[in-house]
Amino acid sequence: MSILDKAKYEDWKITHNFENCKLDRKEYGEFLSSYLVGEKNGFVLNLNGSWGAGKTEFLKRMYTHLLQEKHPVIYIDAWESDFSKEPLTVITSELLTQIELFNNGIGSQENTKRLKQFLGKAIKATAVGVAGYASKKYLEDSTIGSNAMMKLFDESPTDFMTQLSSEYSQQIEAISKIRECLSQLAEVLKSNYGAEIPVVVLVDELDRCRPTYAIEMLEVIKHFFKTDNFVFLVATDTEQLSHSINAVYGNNFDSKQYLKKFFDRKATLPLPDIEAYLNATGISYSQYNRLQLFPTIFNGTTDQSINKIVSVLSTAYDLHIRDIDQLMNKFQSCLRAAMNTLEKTGNAQYINIPALLIGLIEHDKSQDVYEKRTRYYSPEPELSKPNYAISDDFLSIDFIKQSMNNITYSKHISKDRWGESETNYLLPKSAAFRTEMQSSTTQEYQNFLGQSMSNMQFDSRSGCKYWNWDDMKKVIELAGTLE
Template structure:
């Protein structure tokens, strides 16, 4: 059976069953929670930028729609150009309810009339558009404002006072009509209550517009059997409010005026997410060697390194998506280099991933790292991210090991006569960086042995093999860095 809604394609594209972030359980929990609110409820769904709020809201839309709840989705960012948030919420509410229930038209008439009264004269420039949209008479608003400004000062104030009183009454009537409409939706059209309105991308809007949108929700639409879920990066929204009211303004307390409760978006399951990402390694085969390996499955290796890098640099989901896209571009660059030179490209996957992140973060290490200078004093990442159950196996050790092995070193070895001999090496042996990993257990020792093994295997094949060093990483990363 087909379901009438504004976004029917979402019903198959965005479901909790195909959620890459494994948020089905949380989505169902939140659904059951908001379904139990019937007395005018506004929930702040708080999630930092890049945590997947939009994806989550669209899946919530599908879930609620399938359960029979009239569900409205509003992208606040799309309407940011408007000067009148009330017109945006009102028009979307009317339009989407009309789509959900094609025969509900007459039941919306009174509500539409009261909304038109509330909107009358709100903004001079937008009045014609608003009244055209809601009451199909663009001339009305313009004539009202023309009459007001042609009046005497006394008459002008009287008209303003009258309009204010009308708007206050209109707000009361809107709330009453919304409550009655909800009952009609249930009794006549067989819908479940409450009506759910999902507001997305509010934190991306202009500060004034975001504040006005919250005011509109609070004063006009918080009524019986209506629930609003407003997705925000609350920290960012607080900063927007401070930009309007001043840096010392208590934006946290201010926001609590508008929200009954706050729900934090559950932490993403990065491992589950990466398992569903497509990184096709088929074209590379033996033409691009990706090391160091920690398992026999190259794709699993890449996923594990991405997880470590994402945790260490505290990357958002959007950051991870960009990292994967740029990684793919870099590997294609390696494949092109193999085709051009007919030399197998040997690429350190950890160094490549870290290089992409360092370039995006404008780390000085990215540009300063060169032969004989591995730049291991990076402070942009969390040093103590554990790689396995052994305390010594932390991210900073993995970083140091691989960065040393991304540059060349001149090392002195004594010959059989005791004289020092200089050798140019690729930084693969413990002597190259003054550390012996033979006493270690777990990941670090495995990576060190894997690096040594790779370089031992390829050093005698220099004519047919190109072992990437830092200038190679820099070149391809800078090219991929143009992708956003």
């Protein structure tokens, strides 16, 4: 039986591996794994990734990959244990439980027993110190915690101080012994099962924890487990973690510099290829083929066009994987509503794909712009990357502004047959596109403009419903109730 078959999360070898990674992170995962196992002595690597970047999925795949490379791996979900008051207990419990699974008791009982004894001493000594610290910080009276611990140990004040000194000495000794035992347990894995060392500990979801708990866990990792044959990878939204630290120490505290004392190095999870991710998810829009969805650009099918459009918008608006998953869910709910309208009215439904997607994004990310937008007014979009080049003369800002203009009516004053002035509100006419069509050098931009023009002619035509902003706004706000 191999290391892979003894792991706590051995089922991840099927569900989470780099071969089925929709974000195509195999190359980076293998690179980071080889870098990490080349380190030693309690090396701590911070894997930085923003909210929704796919850190958990990546760590689970690293877990499987490292097992396949014969490295024992420990996975700890810090947020699951956030209810605990003592990170030391959580980490040691997971280390012991998961290492014992690998060892299966063979040749390690004595080391495990010794480790548990030393951990007990360390935890007991930590409890004394923590009680005073916590009551000082939160109750402004450190004696409250100390008095509580005195009752726990049933000692007089003099005896308590002696006990505290003794416990502190035992803790220092226990830390040293803990490191020694862990290192020996890793050697047992190597000799009994041919495992590769170091043992890799993956810590996930730390930035979701209570600020004090997150800090204490980092302290525990750095001080208790800086040992031979073990390395750590701690995945965080490091910016969010910095804010958590400031919540404890104050806004003037240099939290980013403070974090450097816990991490030996920092790696940043690369942004994924969104179009490849969407293609890999295999979402099919064939069930909506009775809807008139446009434009189909980049010489692609409806499915391919939607994925490309979402990829462009994700770059322009700086969307993350979790944002995109939610966006696609809401987008499909809007298409289902359109199908329902088609069934009830029998009118063909003409829907500008990018305009609907942009509206959904603004409703979630740019409320100020969304609230200003009307069927007669298209405000300037707020973009992270307005000049992202779709092609040579086709920028994301042009794509977004033109898409929204195509569902916005402008005021036109003309003369009726009797010479009287009349006011009409109309969508852009083909003349508005003529100059751009003539000056455009790329087929992508010309196709986009051409399809936009050809579909706008169905506005107000009998038996047809061309979706303007008011139509989209209704379903966008209904979809906004979904999370």
